[in-house]
Amino acid sequence: MIGVLIVDDDYMVARIHEGFVRRCEGFEVVGVVHDPAAALEAASRLQPDLVLLDVFLPGPSGLDILAGMREAAPDMDVIVVTAAREADTVKRAVRSGAVQYLMKPFTFSDLRERLQHYRQTHRALAPGATPEQTDVDRLFATPKQTAAALPKGLSVETLQLVGQVLADAGGDLSAAEAAEAAGISRVSARRYLEHLAETGRAEVRLRYGEVGRPERRYAPR
Template identity: 55%
Template sequence: MIKVLIVDDDFMVAKVHAGFIQRTPGFAVVGVAHTGAQAVLETQRLQPDLVLLDIHLPDVNGLDLMHQLRDVAPELDVLVISAAREVETVRKALRGGIVHYLIKPFSQTDLQERLEHYRNTYQSLDSSKDVAEQSDVNRVFGLERADRPLPKGCSAETLQVVEKALRSGGGDVSAAELAVQVGTSRVSARRYLEYLNDEGLVDVTLKYGVGRPERRYAWKAG
């Protein structure tokens, strides 16, 4: 579960954002702060994974506060939620290492999309693996195969599930076996596997037996 601290000086806005987050699977609101000083104390006490940070706070600029928060929680990620639209403010936030910048007002869907992107990208770069693949880095920087469309009927979200299954499996699989693992049809699994083969990300071997040889796929090492 990803622990979220909300930092916003408006009590009602913070309550609305908390409701959005609680309706997003995999996230839990662990605290709310309405001033910069309170945010530092709560960050030190709760050690959240992610802070939803407003810029206009009564006692400090949110972008300056960001550095104070990371002093007490070095691994903290920050998602800015603000009405501030100045280009220089956005630039400063990006230089500060935020995961996203969401301009108020926004809908529940807008926030959920950013949270899901965070969960599927930044949170996937954890201690479960020591070396990042180029595809991992591409996801973080929003470059995930933007130059080549997925096959018809395929989605980027399911592709990530397929890649994770292949990387963690430690061996080769057939399309039928993968379909059972990820909960899709054999035909659909085959489309994803062949797409990854075309991208040069998997090795394909043929298993001979009775009838037609079976194609087996394994995540390419290195």
Template identity: 55%
Template sequence: MIKVLIVDDDFMVAKVHAGFIQRTPGFAVVGVAHTGGQALVETERLQPDLVLLDIHLPDINGLELMHQLRDVAPDLDVLVISAAREVETVRKALRGGIVHYLIKPFSQTDLHERLEHYLSAYQGLDASKVEAEQSDVNRVFGLSVSERTLPKGCSVETLELVESALKTAPGDLSAAELAEQLGTSRVSARRYLEYLHDEGALEVRLKYGVGRPERRYVLKGR
């Protein structure tokens, strides 16, 4: 369960945000603060995983407060929720290492999407393994399949078919088997498989027989 502290000077807005978060599986509101001073005390006391932080607070700028909060909770993540739209403010927030910047007003769906991304990407990276694969890093930074730099001659549409075939396969697949299933050449099928292997999404198993061992591919974790 992700422990969340809400920091907002508006009592009603903080209450609304708390309601949004409580309706998102995997998250629990552990506290609310309306000033920077309160936020510092509550962060040290509660040690939340994530703070929803407003920029405009009565006693301190939220970006200055962010560094103080991390002094008492070094592993703290920060999601800025603010009406502040100045480009320089957004830049400073990004340099400060926030997980997202959500401009008020926003809908429950907007916040839900950010929380879901945080849960799957940031928390998943922490718990998954000792070393990160490129696919793990892509997920943290929100890089979708359509934004990847694919090998020359490859398409997003075919890559999605390859990934679907791997997901539905009862076991590992060779390039020849995948090529027959998709109606492509073996060279093309291997190009996609090797790309996914380089991304860290696949494991390679060698099948020994006569001649060179056959490379067989399977999704990690299967």
């Protein structure tokens, strides 16, 4: 599970964001805080994987305390979640190492898309992993850029779902088995699995039976 710390001075907004994160598979909220001092303490104590960080906080801004939070939790990543739209603020967030910048107000699907993108890259770049070029490309691309690169008819969300089904399988899967696990049609599952294979994120294994064509099965790389 990816542990998420939410930092926002608006209690109601923080509660909404907490609810959004809890609805995303693979993520758990490890803490919710509302001011800079509490954010620094929580980063040190909780060691979150990811922080949803607001810019506007009482006293020092979110970006002002970001270096201190990173010092307290060196492996922490940050998604800046704020109403701030000034170009200088966006540039500063990027230079501070934010992996995403999400402007308020946003919908659940907006946040889910970015969390799914983060989850996919987070797994590929976990300690001990050996990422492929496609993994690195996903890290430096936005979810929208990833979607634009997909063949017509494929969506980022379903691709990530099929990829997760494949990763969780513990072995290889047929298109029919992947379809059942993902809740989509066999034809759709086959298209996504073939795309994963073509882009180096899955491998195809042939299972030969007594008669007929060999069955194509897919395993994560």
